[in-house]
Amino acid sequence: MKLFTFLLFFLLTATCAVAQQDAAYTPVLLTGPNSFKPLPANWKLVSEVFFNPLADGDPVLKNGTGVLVNIPAKNKKWNEGHLLTNMEHGDLDLDLDLMMAKGSNSGIYLQGRYEVRLSDSWGKQDPDYTDAGGIYKREANTEGAEGRPPAQNVSRAPGLWQHMQIVFRAPRFNAEGKKTENARLVKVIYNGVTIQENIELSGPTTGGIASDETAMAPLMFQGDHGQVALRNIRYRVPPANTEPVRRASAVVNPILVSPGVAPVVHRGFLNYNGKKLTAPVAVGYPQKVSYAYDLDKGRLLEVWRGDFLDATGMWYSRGEQQLAVALGSLIVLPGKPTLAFLPGKDSVWPDSNTAAYNYLGYDLLKDGSPVFKYQLGDAMIRETLTPDNSGKRFTHSISAEMAKEAKDLWFRVAEGSDIALQPGGLYAVNDKQYYIQLPEKVKPLIRKTAANTTEMLLPVTIKDQKGGVNYELVW
Amino acid sequence: MNWFGRLAANALTCALCFSYSQASFGQQAPAAILPDKEEDYYRLLTLPIPQGTILEIGGMATLPNGSLMVCTRRGEVWNISNTTGPGMPVYKKFASGMHEALWLAYKNGDVYVTQRSELTRLRDTDGDGRADSYDKVYSWPISGNYHEYAYGPMFMPDGNMRVTLNLSWIGKGASLTKWRGWMLEITPDGKMTPIAAGLRSPAGFMMNAAGDVFYSENQGDWVGSGRITHLEKGDFAGNPASLRWSGEPGSPVKLTPADIPDTGEPMFDVAKRVPGLKPPAIWLPYGIMGKSTSELLNDYTGGKFGPFEGQLFVGDQTQSKIMRVALEKVNGVYQGVLFPFREGFSSGILRMVWGHDGSLFAGMTSRGWSAVGKEEYGLQRLVWTGAMPFEMKTVRAMPDGFEIEFTQPVDRAIAADPASYAITGFTYKYHSTYGSPVINNAACPVLGVVVSQDGMKARIVADSIRMGYIHEIKAEGVRSAKGKPLLHNFGYYTLNSIPAGEKLKITAVRPAIAHHAGMQGMPAKTPAQKPAVAVPSAKRVIAQPVSWGKAEADYTVVIGTKPGLKFDQAVFYVKAGSRVKLVFNNNDDMQHNLVIVQPGTAIEVGELGMKMGLLGEKNNYVPQTPKVLYHTNLLGPGTKETIYFTAPTKSGDYPYECSVPGHFYVMQGIMKVLN
Structure with a gap:
């Protein structure tokens, strides 16, 4: 139409x-x-x-x-x-x-x-x-x-x-x-x-x-x-060029951060949806894919493909903005926490877990990838996002340890205007902005949100005090 | 003494003789002795850094194996071994990716750093020399303001950690989020207790052997000059922005912002009626004794670093030098004397640690602020040569003056002559304005001096000593028994309390000699305050001259600043004899002025301004010389001033500069006058 x-x-x-x-x-x-x-x-x-x-x-x-x-x-x-x-x-x-x-x-x-x-x-x-x-x-x-x-x-x-x-x-x-x-x-x-x-x-x-x-x-x-x-x-017709001519006195040599043979972990301020976040961490891989994760709230912010970061705003002169800027092509994600305890299937996914979420730190795997560690309520969580060798997909996974029985711990996979199952088994999210691939035989919960978007959740089953969930973001 | 001992003693004496007076070696007459230099006693060595390693040092610690663990403003941690040679030091990266690490501590095999928002423990779990765990010990909210730096941890004897938080900067200091401007104590499992408030820029702090904690402060709003304060739980150190949180649960500070008067009286006087306000133990006169006080390092080397065991070394980031403090407690209050010690470092000193051999490592960075040392960053090492410098070792307060203890015996006759000394008392304003001029300066006439039998001490009896005041003590006339002048012949004693005790009976009252009784570079002053100069100056016309009528100036020039001591315009053009309106907008976060000078005289005028010493600030650092053509006053951050002048009739390149000491070397532009 x-x-x-x-x-x-x-x-x-x-x-x-x-x-x-x-x-x-x-x-x-x-x-x-x-x-x-x-x-x-x-x-x-x-x-x-x-x-x-x-x-x-x-x-x-x-x-x-x-x-x-x-x-x-x-x-x-x-x-x-x-x-x-x-x-x-x-x-x-x-x-x-x-x-x-x-x-x-x-x-x-x-x-x-x-x-x-x-x-x-x-x-x-x-x-x-x-x-x-x-x-x-x-x-x-x-x-x-x-x-x-x-x-x-x-x-x-x-x-x-x-x-x-x-x-x-x-x-x-x-x-x-x-x-x-x-x-x-x-x-x-x-x-x-x-x-x-x-x-x-x-x-x-x-x-x-x-x-x-x-x-x-x-x-x-x-x-x-x-x-x-x-x-x-x-x-x-292209509008008249309004970009100011670069003045000689305004030349600043940019300071770029690039992964070498190992991934680079970088903490600094990042702009996200018009707001300056003060506790994000950006991770860039040699395969030229990167992501940003918010340590303040335990949520994935965005992924990008291409060059990693411009840190001029952090390390030139006083660095008055302290802002790092992603250089590649961004997919900005909704930025809700990865995990939440939902009392019922209709409970709204929280914007933030506030008191229940306590960031603990991160470990580095042998290849240099970070594993984010945090407490969510009574659960001890380890969360990672790692690319495959080609950089075509990220595996986003969590492992949870919990002494108590928990039937209401959920993992949020995606949110978009739509989430549609495609021939071949991939889910296309947000009008084919990116795909989700779930492990074999895993049936997700797909439901509408209050904002009339669609979200996909997976339950985290805790057995013998342990549980784990993962999916692949294919883009 | 056996033959070996005698040989060694002779060798030592010869070596000392040689280093003392190379000019007189082999000469007959005890003629002009070349003055000693600092480098004769303390050698400054530079450690090479691999190109591409941006070692902007924020934190340093010496490891048990003698290596240095260093963290940087770019969030890296480097393990540097073989720092004392022979051969090159070896750099291995231990950790990276952190947000501006400005302090490093080592404990039980773990490395602790503060990032902007977090106290982090780095642990190498698999022993490969790289950290595998970056664990949060404690974190605090931040607003994203660039000025919100964090420092720590300093480990206390009970295992808890102390951390300090810089104020935010919004054109003035502010505490935008909780605990900015506070010292906090954090347990190993992350429980926090607030300790003290009133901090502004607390980059350096230490605990002495007695278990007392001190921190260093930078000149700024509410901070008339640099200072070192003994900080106890519940203290308020002076800047009220942090009092925003004094009502929080657990806060031991009871003062609120409304309790702090903004009158410009001396801080010592205000503290008498505002309990909880803690005056500093040591004031560091701005421009003379640094501008950005940084690291505090106690000398507990057991004599490996020279004769100043037990004293305190103080770093300065802007002036790239180390000063020396000797503290004492009088009537339960900390106070003491401050001396110059060693200048000439290659960048801005932020951190200092001891090597196992008692040499001093200085970790440096100046990016964003500029320093006398021109390198952007660096790592240097200061080594005592083993020779004894002739210095004032310490000064102690006496019931009727001061007692100087020297490192070597003095010529007793000269040392007993009051004319060998000059003492001046002064203080600063305590107010919200950025910095302060020196105020209430007055000479303290020396009435008499008693020198000890062994020539090691000179007890000076002086008049007009005032409690709460800083006393400049000059000993220019003093000579060692061998005829040498002091390596450093002045110091500043902060007199918070006067000890009780017997005053000396001085029979002959010698008149003060005018040319000695003044402060550095300025003529003698009477105790009465000189009135401020109200006569309008032809060099600073701040309203459009009546003779110009209603016409606009021929040229209106607006000049601002850029970070790193720069004007935002390097040149402007005017015709000879034209009418110029110049607006100087100080949008920086420190004081500046703008002074237009005769061609080729920029450095000369700047150095004349420096020679104004303690009175420089009050006179806007503009020296009285025909080389100065036009000038603004000294402007605080975020203020501007307009001056009107007629351009010189002779064409040429007329420099303009900020003549604040140290700034003028780089902060310059050119007014090109054309025919």
Whole structure:
């Protein structure tokens, strides 16, 4: 129904040329002047897509509108089946959601000519220019000519909705039609992280709609390579650059914290949901995945993929903010305590365990991972979050020791706008923001919260004074 | 004495002779003896640190095996072995990831540090030289304010731990969360008892052999100058922000913020009518004896560090030096004397510990505040050469003056001459304003001196000694029996109580000699307070001159500050002879001024300002010299001042600086006057 709402709202106001100066984005529609050229057969309009992140197989589609999915035919031809807009653009600020299938690749061609790569680069440690967010090489027949990898690999699992924003500056020509300035990728922001900035493009990429360069041309989405889904595609003329010019006297050498061969544990202040937390701990792994955990309340705050931390705010001069900043692509979690005693199945999950929770410290495992220790009521808890070797998943686990019998200790796995079981057994959380994988045969309690979100809980069974629970966060 | 002993004695004497007077070695006449230097007696050695190890030392302890365990402001703990050589010291990381560790203690195989919000025990359970457990002993709430530093633990004999908490800073000291500005006691199983309040910046504290606890304080709001206070349970040490929590259960402090008057009277006087307010045992005159008092280290080395066994060494972060304190108890009250000891450290001293050989290790960092020593961080070692310096060993209060005990016999005739000495009494204001000028300074004429038979003591009888006042005691004229001047010829005695006892009968009252009776660098003062200078100065015009009429100045320049002793503008341009309105906005958390000087005279003017000594603050650290063109007054944190002046008619680069002692070396800019 999203599409019809857009049509009603914008049909009267949309114009052909991209000449608007206002800040609002214009959506790209399916019909009307502000739309795509007729869809090739490989592009379908659906309401939902499932791509299996862990196994090869066909996608599962749901009828409806709102999502464009590309499923190239088995006998697809090279350079056919691309998606093109009716509108032609010069400078462009493009914003969209995208979803990759396992092993897939595609590309966004600005002006149908300059490619920003889309790819399933999940878990790749050293991305190259063919990986997600990379700038593909020029047409010139030299090895990797001007191909540029993304500054960080912030790709998420196939089948999850990811977000990209591209700010593009078209080439400039003089009155005689001679090019005076190269096209430029002003910014590519992928999953919230700037992965390309101010990169000049000396010429078009191979496989575009033309080899020449021009002031205005359509936007293209590559359709001949792999399966990809798109939604919420919108654009505008980039607003004037209001970033202040960096003054010579304001230069500060950043102080970055990176894991080496062992994980790094880092205590410092962190901003979380607009608030400065004073007792979080950030842990960064060599596999380039990290998380932040709040020792004050025993709750997982966020996870991120990419570079670890910028500690300039802590260690430059007086460090007046004492703030560390996560550098990778964040998934901010709801930040409720991991464990709680719930008297009944309808008891509301607490925002904080206050008096019952007593932080004790952390131990370091042989590999350097921390194990957080705390008391919750009468239970002694050990909690860990550790990634697998590829960095594709975190195992979040607790072990509990309790002298008394306890039937009401619960473990909160996730909360989101929805939690939906997918074909293959994974649960997709928060409109396919990340997956949860439960151990075999474990049946969770999934219920609505007072805020009309959905949460997943697991009971912690204490037997012989011990109990344990875990799940995997796959993203 | 056998032949070996005689040989050794001779060798020692020769060595002493050589180190005492290299100039006179081999000379006939006892001519000009080169003055001793501190390094003749205490050698300063630098420990190398591997590049990339940012050793901003916050805490240090010496381990039983002689290694140093050191924690840093970046939350790391390093085990440093082979610190005394030969060969290079070896650095092994023991722990990391903590939030600003500013103190380290070692007990029973465990390392204890304070982070911002937590007292943490680090334990190496598997013996691999790295901590495996980071356990919380106790934690306290924090607001996130950068000034909320925490220090400790100091282990008490009963196994409990003492911790102190810095105030928050919001343009002035504040206690934003519970127990900021307090000393706390924590049991090994994490039970907390509040001990004392009124602290502001309690980076250093210690327990002496008698079991008494002292802490060091930094000049600031309610703290006229640096000080060392004997802190007992229930004491209030002076800054009222922490009294916010005095009503909490378990608080032994009964005072409330409303009980503390903000009059600017001396603290000693206020303490007489506000029971619970504890005046310090030692005042450290600001700018002369440091600016950021830090570590307190008792000399219990048994003589391995020279002749000052039992005395107290005091570190300073800004002036990169160590001072020396000799405490005594008079009528049950702690007081004593403060001397210079050793300067020249490479960065700001925060921590000091003894090596097993009685050498002193200084752990240093200056990031964010600047220090005389230019390195960002460092680790140095001070070693006694074994030679005896000629010093005032200690000063004791007497019923009628003071008695100086020297480290070596003095020339008795010179030492008996009152003209060899000058004593001045002074104090500071106790008020909410940041810092304080010296007030009520007055000479204490020396009436007579009695020198002991062995030449080791000089008992000075002086007039106008005032209880509660700091007394500057100069002994510039004194010479050793061998003719040497004192290595350090002045000290500051904080006189909280005057001992009872027999006064000496001094028959001849010698007149005070004018040029000796004054304070450092300034002419003699009468006991009456000189009125404040009310004559408007042409160098500081703070209202638009009438001659400018209603017209705006040709140039309006606004200059502020940046952390690390910097102006936020390094240069500004004006035309020669133009009218300039300059707004100086001191947005820093310490005092500054802005002084415009003749080309090339920035350091010269700054050093003249330093020579103003104790009276510098009252005169805004602006010396009387034609090299100074225009200036603001000394501004407290968060205040601003506007001055109006006409730019010089001669073009050139006219420096402007903050002439507060120590600041002017780096805090400079240039007013470029163009044709």
